[in-house]
Amino acid sequence: MKKIQMVDLITQYENIKSDVDTAIQEILSKAQFINGPYVKQFQSDMEEYLGVKHVIPCANGTDALQIALMSLDLQPGDEVITPSFTYIATTEVIALLRLKPVFVDVNEDDFCMDVEHLKKVITSKTKAIVPVHLYGQAANMEEIMKIADEKGIKVIEDNAQAIGCDYKFSDGTIRKTGTIGHIGATSFFPSKNLGCYGDGGAIFTNDDELAAKMRMIANHGQSERYYHDVVGCNSRLDSIQAAVLVIKLKKLDEYIAARNKVAEYYDNELSKIPGIRVPERTPQSNHVFHQYTLQLEGVDRDGLHKFLAEKDVPSMIYYPVPGHKQKMFASFGLSDSDLPVTDTLTEKVLSLPIHTEMEQEQLVFICEAIKEFVGK
Numbered sequence: 091m092k093k094i095q096m097v098d099l100i101t102q103y104e105n106i107k108s109d110v111d112t113a114i115q116e117i118l119s120k121a122q123f124i125n126g127p128y129v130k131q132f133q134s135d136m137e138e139y140l141g142v143k144h145v146i147p148c149a150n151g152t153d154a155l156q157i158a159l160m161s162l163d164l165q166p167g168d169e170v171i172t173p174s175f176t177y178i179a180t181t182e183v184i185a186l187l188r189l190k191p192v193f194v195d196v197n198e199d200d201f202c203m204d205v206e207h208l209k210k211v212i213t214s215k216t217k218a219i220v221p222v223h224l225y226g227q228a229a230n231m232e233e234i235m236k237i238a239d240e241k242g243i244k245v246i247e248d249n250a251q252a253i254g255c256d257y258k259f260s261d262g263t264i265r266k267t268g269t270i271g272h273i274g275a276t277s278f279f280p281s282k283n284l285g286c287y288g289d290g291g292a293i294f295t296n297d298d299e300l301a302a303k304m305r306m307i308a309n310h311g312q313s314e315r316y317y318h319d320v321v322g323c324n325s326r327l328d329s330i331q332a333a334v335l336v337i338k339l340k341k342l343d344e345y346i347a348a349r350n351k352v353a354e355y356y357d358n359e360l361s362k363i364p365g366i367r368v369p370e371r372t373p374q375s376n377h378v379f380h381q382y383t384l385q386l387e388g389v390d391r392d393g394l395h396k397f398l399a400e401k402d403v404p405s406m407i408y409y410p411v412p413g414h415k416q417k418m419f420a421s422f423g424l425s426d427s428d429l430p431v432t433d434t435l436t437e438k439v440l441s442l443p444i445h446t447e448m449e450q451e452q453l454v455f456i457c458e459a460i461k462e463f464v465g466k
């Protein structure tokens with residue numbers, strides 16, 4: 091049996107090797123490393139795939155979030171609401187820009203922003219909300235947009251884990267996550283569902299004015315060459331990454347289907363085991379399974395993690411320390427945030443290997459190992 095990995099990027103590469111090698115070779119031979127034709131092509135392919143007016147490629151997902159926030163002309167101390175139960179980048183950029191992070195709890199069933207709690211933490215200083223579509227399933231965007239629009243608050247979707255996810259509104263309309271808020275931000279880190287071979291990211295919006303501004307911010311605040319209107323940053327997607335993404339975007343729906351097949355197998359094998367809660371599906375979106383995350387109740391989570399590791403089966407805890415308990419925010423007065431679901435989830439979650447190239451015998455092996463541990 092092939093070694094089990096959280097993500098198998100080598101086998102995935104082998105399956106698209108000739109296309110990737112040809113494209114990279116072409117870039118090398120033309121020395122079009124920055125702003126070459128592949129960057130333009132990826133931008134328009136992505137706009138078409140998402141059904142969004144503007145895609146702005148940038149250097150990584152953290153930059154995408156930062157540029158999005160920078161475009162909103164916020165003042166130091168303005169409040170930005172985001173879940174504590176997410177990857178650190180989301181909150182870090184808020185703090186970096188001298189804005190005030192305010193944490194909202196998540197739902198136990200879909201791991202995304204709890205809308206009732208959101209209503210309670212909004213104040214007159216709230217200027218933006220950053221929902222995260224954690225693990226590949228959408229937050230309740232319809233409700234979040236309703237709340238935000240009523241109060242004139244901007245919404246930036248952190249779509250780093252849910253690219254390709256379809257959100258369904260109550261009237262039946264379907265839109266891709268990342269294109270519902272005023273701005274969407276995503277990452278093409280290699281292990282994401284649409285990953286390149288280095289760092290990469292992108293920002294999405296349907297707003298022409300915001301798009302122009304964010305393009306300018308990502309390029310040293312430049313309006314025309316050597317004329318700099320605002321303080322920006324330097325954040326580009328390079329040509330090699332764009333070429334990889336052009337090739338992989340064509341396969342994204344196939345990749346999502348492969349991840350769902352793995353999830354279905356896990357569901358069937360694990361859902362009946364007492365103490366193991368398999369990921370629930372929300373009615374408002376499909377699941378693109380960036381992670382397949384169990385909740386363990388009455389089963390020793392850390393013991394299972396170790397037991398699997400001894401059998402060469404990796405598993406991960408995303409995330410062991412929530413934002414409000416991170417040292418980096420010690421001076422932000424966030425440590426006593428009242429986030430009961432977040433606090434218990436960090437003790438209960440365990441993510442299993444899931445990727446586009448998983449083999450049946452690997453899945454059997456993983457599930458047998460879990461059953462062996464639980465039966466002990």
Ligand SMILES: *Cc1c(COP(=O)(O)O)cnc(C)c1O
Pocket residue numbers: 150151152153176177179180222248250251276277278279289290291
């Ligand atoms: C990966 C990730 C990011 C950051 O993306 P980078 O490309 O690594 O900067 C931000 N938010 C979430 C939820 C992520 O999973």
